[in-house]
């Protein structure tokens with residue numbers, strides 16, 4: 267039994283799903299102990315009921331209008347104040363661009379151990395270990411604190427299940443008390459440019475994903491046609507997003523979505539590990555690539571060596587037949 | 588107006604497309620199974636510093652921790668055009684990121700930097716966490732992570748564009764500040780590549796690399812063990828791209844389920 271604390275990211279009143287997964291992991295790890303959440307960000311108080319329903323025992327809210335956009339210092343200060351109120355055994359963060367910026371900043375200031383983007387954390391030998399798959403997914407490394415005390419871990423997307431809501435669980439959220447002065451807000455977010463979410467890759471049964479091999483907008487259109495024929499969503503590699511061919515919400519992989527569709531069709535995708543981690547749990551994978559040695563073929567159930575501009579129209583044709 | 592920049596450069600495991608066993612019998616990384624390379628995001632950070640220098644002057648210093656013979660990245664940094672290099676006398680493989688950050692911070696304080704400190708955000712691979720965040724905390728400096736572009740730098744402040752989920756953010760920070768640089772910058776690498784002969788010459792060239800002695804700092808996180816991840820065994824089938832019949836049966840089967 268142990269107390270576990272979870273940092274919950276809220277963006278404009280919307281709860282980050284990875285934060286919820288962390289809450290699920292915390293509930294399991296606490297093993298009867300107290301699970302505390304800090305809901306942080308604009309509109310954070312509005313999601314407190316959901317946190318109680320999904321397993322939180324205590325909820326503190328950090329919703330300072332000066333900190334509506336994330337910058338490191340005020341958030342680190344707030345998290346440290348919160349952790350000091352009731353020191354937990356483990357503090358969990360989602361491995362997002364906020365969580366992975368914040369967690370080590372807090373750890374360094376508290377001089378406490380920290381592991382980022384872990385696949386899981388568990389009790390072991392009277393302490394805790396966090397595990398992460400590394401080295402091209404060939405090695406799993408276990409990290410542990412040198413000494414007893416707070417252990418800070420960020421969990422990546424998919425590391426735990428999102429806990430179900432239980433309406434009978436309720437509670438009252440309390441604002442976090444933390445003293446922040448102007449010097450804490452020396453860093454300022456001047457501009458934010460975020461794509462609206464237009465695709466729901468997480469719930470898609472079939473995903474047709476485009477890689478740099480599509481070559482241009484025309485190649486992409488062929489991929490889109492196949493997706494339409496299959497009733498599928500269109501996914502993309504980072505190369506395609508960086509090229510501006512598709513918006514960032516289509517990206518799959520380490521810095522994009524983690525998906526588990528029934529069928530994943532990789533078109534012109536080399537299969538870099540940062541992409542594979544986001545899709546290798548698809549139930550069936552078809553890969554279409556001109557290069558027979560492309561790493562994507564190592565994880566594909568069906569290997570189609572060929573030019574996607576030739577192969578995909580054939581697929582569309584047989585689907586229509 | 589010129590800004591002085593310090594860039595942390597590291598030699599790290601090259602974990603791309605590894606083949607065969609990576610661990611030895613004792614569970615350590617087999618040195619001959621995994622090569623090393625210049626941390627690609629540190630290379631981006633270095634390029635960012637050099638572009639700033641090209642545009643508006645200022646001094647660029649590259650800093651790396653390691654044994655006297657283990658800091659080829661500093662030679663590379665000199666080749667690429669930095670003004671000075673400093674070796675921090677500490678073993679990066681024996682320390683966690685927090686202890687290593689303290690060692691780097693000591694050197695940076697000694698050099699008296701009040702400007703920009705650039706470092707790669709780094710791919711998490713045998714690196715326990717993000718060094719830049721630990722470094723910023725050790726220096727009590729502002730930090731911005733996943734920086735793709737430096738839009739402005741004056742002696743007082745920097746404006747950086749960072750990548751976030753589904754978009755970008757533009758952040759202004761007062762200096763000194765640690766910017767952790769992401770992957771986007773280095774599409775074309777104008778200062779590389781070069782011939783094997785030139786590389787060898789670079790390696791052999793006598794350069795005097797000043798050292799900073801880091802005090803002993805205790806690590807707080809340890810590697811508690813490594814285990815080989817079993818190869819994913821999946822049934823794969825080659826499908827003839829020319830054959831519509833094969834393509835059809837593939838689609839039927841793949842959509843049907845098990």
Ligand SMILES: Cc1cc2nc3c(=O)[nH]c(=O)nc-3n(C[C@H](O)[C@H](O)[C@H](O)COP(=O)(O)OP(=O)(O)OC[C@H]3O[C@@H](n4cnc5c(N)ncnc54)[C@H](O)[C@@H]3O)c2cc1C
Nearest residue numbers: 477478479503504505519520521522534536540541556574
């Ligand atoms: C920290 C970090 C995070 C990252 N996060 C992500 C992430 O979240 N998601 C992601 O996807 N990437 C990510 N990346 C980038 C990743 O490393 C790869 O660069 C990227 O996935 C490559 O995309 P690609 O396969 O589309 O392009 P490429 O690697 O260029 O591959 C293109 C492929 O298309 C094939 N091809 C070319 N023409 C044709 C044709 N006519 N028909 C069929 N095939 C063809 C080629 O043989 C090649 O295999 C990240 C990288 C880093 C360092």
